[in-house]
Amino acid sequence: MKILVKGLIMVLCFVISAGFLTGCNSNSLKADKNLGREPKEMAVVLVTDLSKTGFQNAMDDFDYTNEMEKVLNPEVYQGIWTQIQTQNGSFIKINGTKTIENGEFLSVRVQCVFEKSNLDLQVTFDKNNIISGFHILEYSGGIAKMAVPDNIKEASITFGEDAFLLSGTFTTPAQGENFPCVILVHGSGPQDRDEAKGPNAPFRDIAWGLAQQGIASIRYDKRTKTYGKYMGADTTPKEETIDDVVHAVNYAGELVQINGNGIFILGYDFGGYLIPKIAAVTPGAAGYMILGGSTSPLEDIILRQYDYLASLDNTITRQEAETMTQAKTAWDKVKQLNNESTESSSQLLGISRDYWLYLKNYEPTEEMEAVEKPAFILQGEEDYQVNMTEYSQWQNALLHKNNVIFKSYSGLNHLFMKGNGLKSPEEYEIPGVVSQDVINDLAKFAQENTIDVSVSSE
Numbered sequence: 001m002k003i004l005v006k007g008l009i010m011v012l013c014f015v016i017s018a019g020f021l022t023g024c025n026s027n028s029l030k031a032d033k034n035l036g037r038e039p040k041e042m043a044v045v046l047v048t049d050l051s052k053t054g055f056q057n058a059m060d061d062f063d064y065t066n067e068m069e070k071v072l073n074p075e076v077y078q079g080i081w082t083q084i085q086t087q088n089g090s091f092i093k094i095n096g097t098k099t100i101e102n103g104e105f106l107s108v109r110v111q112c113v114f115e116k117s118n119l120d121l122q123v124t125f126d127k128n129n130i131i132s133g134f135h136i137l138e139y140s141g142g143i144a145k146m147a148v149p150d151n152i153k154e155a156s157i158t159f160g161e162d163a164f165l166l167s168g169t170f171t172t173p174a175q176g177e178n179f180p181c182v183i184l185v186h187g188s189g190p191q192d193r194d195e196a197k198g199p200n201a202p203f204r205d206i207a208w209g210l211a212q213q214g215i216a217s218i219r220y221d222k223r224t225k226t227y228g229k230y231m232g233a234d235t236t237p238k239e240e241t242i243d244d245v246v247h248a249v250n251y252a253g254e255l256v257q258i259n260g261n262g263i264f265i266l267g268y269d270f271g272g273y274l275i276p277k278i279a280a281v282t283p284g285a286a287g288y289m290i291l292g293g294s295t296s297p298l299e300d301i302i303l304r305q306y307d308y309l310a311s312l313d314n315t316i317t318r319q320e321a322e323t324m325t326q327a328k329t330a331w332d333k334v335k336q337l338n339n340e341s342t343e344s345s346s347q348l349l350g351i352s353r354d355y356w357l358y359l360k361n362y363e364p365t366e367e368m369e370a371v372e373k374p375a376f377i378l379q380g381e382e383d384y385q386v387n388m389t390e391y392s393q394w395q396n397a398l399l400h401k402n403n404v405i406f407k408s409y410s411g412l413n414h415l416f417m418k419g420n421g422l423k424s425p426e427e428y429e430i431p432g433v434v435s436q437d438v439i440n441d442l443a444k445f446a447q448e449n450t451i452d453v454s455v456s457s458e
Contacts, residue, residue, distance in 0.1 A: 034063045034129045040097055042131075043108035043123035050081050050121075051091040051112075053319040065132045072134070079346050082326075084136070086302070086350030087189050089115025090309050092198075092425045095141050105132065111141040113198050115385075115425035117189055143196045146204075150174065152211035157218070159251035160244055164227050168193055168220025168248075171207040172257055179216040180262030180450040181255075182206075182289070182442070183248045185241065185278070187269025190224040195268060198429040202268070202415050209439030215446050216258060218248050233345065236358035241271065242278055249282050262286050262450030266442070267293055269386065269414070275375075276367035287374035287449045289442060292414050294386045295364050295393040299334040299356070301386070302349055303327055308384060312424055365397035368404075374449045375404045378438060380412030382419035407441060 034042060042062060049058040055074035064072060085091065095111040095118070104127040109120040120140050124133030148154055151174050160166040172179055184203045186195055194201035207217040223244055224231060231239070245265060253260045264287045267275040272293020279288055294301050306327045310320040330349045333341075337348070337356050345352045368375070377398075379391035391408060398404045413419035417432035 032063065033061060034125075034131075037129070039106050039123070039125045039129065040099060040108050042125075043110050043121075044094060044097065046123055046131075047094060047110045047112065047121050050077060053078070053081070053323065055081070063130045065126065065130050068131060068133070082323075083346065083350040084119070085114070088117045088119060090305075090425045091115075092429055098140055107133070107135075109137060109140055111139060113141075113429060115428060116187065116197065117191060118196070118198065143194060143199055143201045143204075149208060149212065152208060157220075157251070159220075160223075160247045164223050164244070166220045166223065166226065166244060166247070168218055169207070170216065170218055170255070171211045172216040173211050173214055176214065177257050178259045179214060179257055180264065180286070180446045181216040181218065181252045181258045182210055182264045182266050182446060183245060183252065184217060184219040185245055185265060185267040185271035185274070186222045187271055187292075189222075190228050191222045192225055193219040193221050195219075197415060199431045200415055200417065200428060200433075202417070202434050205434035206266070206439060206442065209434065209436070210443055210446070213439070213443035213447075215443055218252055220244070220248065233352040234354045235352065236355050237274055237277070238358065240355075241274055242281065245278050246281055249285060253284065259450060259452075260284075262446065264289060264446050264449070266291060269293065270298075273298070273364055276364050276371060277362075279371045279373065280367070285373060286451070287376070287445070288371065289445065290375065290377045290394070291416060291438075292380060292383055292386045293364075293377070293394075294390045295397075296390060297362070298351075298359055299331050299349060303331045305385060309424070365393060368394075368398055369401070372403060374445070376442070376445045377404065377406045378416070378441070379406075379408040380414060380416050380419075381408050381410050382412055382421075382423060383414040384423040385414045405445075409435060409438060412438070 046058055046062060049061065055077040058077050059072065059074055092113040092115060095113050097111065098109040100107045100109065105124055107122050107124040109122045111120055112118060118139035118141060120137040122135040122137050123131060126132040153172050153174050155170045157168045157170045158165050159168070184206065193203060195203040203219045207219055210217050224240055249263055249265065252258050252263050263285055265278055265282060265285050266289040267278065268291045272290035275288050275290050275293060306324055310316050310324055327349065330347060333343055334348050334356050337353060337360065339357065341353055343353060348356060377394050379388065381388060388408065395406055411418055412435055413427055415428060416434045416438045418435065420427050420430055
């Protein structure tokens, strides 16, 4: 799971500022390790070192400016990398590089593919070929481009509170009006409107598929995607996710193309986990859909994923064992958190104290008991992130409720795309589309639970 962490931003800003502000004063006599090496090659090697938890190598194998050396060491690199993976999932691969010249500085953007989202790691070199900056940037690789089908329309929209206006996409059938509408709610981390994973765009697939069956949708860039650097350690899931779902529902209700009695909320991954809380503040919604949503505490899911990924090759290295030990220590601290706790996010699985306290004692299945609107819980049977145990927990708790239906899909992974048997982050790099069976079932659920005002008023 990926959560915005103020601690990470603060560390990075400090490192970046030190490097860029003083890079031109670097000592050229230091450039022996970097001598004769291309910046692009060094940037790739550096990121590769980090991905293999070679934090000491990341320091020893390169020359840094004096100012960078004051703020960087193996422990800082380890902290940065741990929090990057907490936010974005496990590292998968380097997808390419881009080189940018800026006066006496040259920056190499290394495009990194992670399990849940992608980003660029930028390494900057001064005129003496010495590393003078390190920066985390938005991914520049992009998702697979596809033309909008002729039978649907898309429009750019803006909604939300003044301080955090969100940009999104409103998708409808090309013809008609009075459409049901589905609000798409992201998984954890700073997601874009398409919930992009590598070359895949599951929210785009769902939006287009629904529109082709007469249903509109709203998808948008998550608040932490757009305003992450302005959100502090006191940010909780309420500000990160829930408040903006309320804004989206209100916005949809004002659109003339939308049937106000047919507004549904689809929560994916962590968004699905939060659906019971979302339902409590969206009484006007017609129903709820949970796709790959967990029921277990977030910290348990994170620890389970650490363990699963470390054991994929049936060998646990010394570095993996150390990482697992650190994760278990952090997990223990999360379990013991209270209002008097003073631990930083770096001690709490990369997530702030306030975020954890908001979720403390949260029981999704118990809170879902109070939801009387129709609900549809969907699960991919090949999903290793939110596995079938989580799905069974939803079923065991809610099977007695007549308003809740369930369906699992053979062969589908966490993206609700056909898996390739790997059950690992690498499968998200394989281009795919959301299963048509899933889209058909979502459309049917929305259509069956939308009140037709023209009929009911007769």
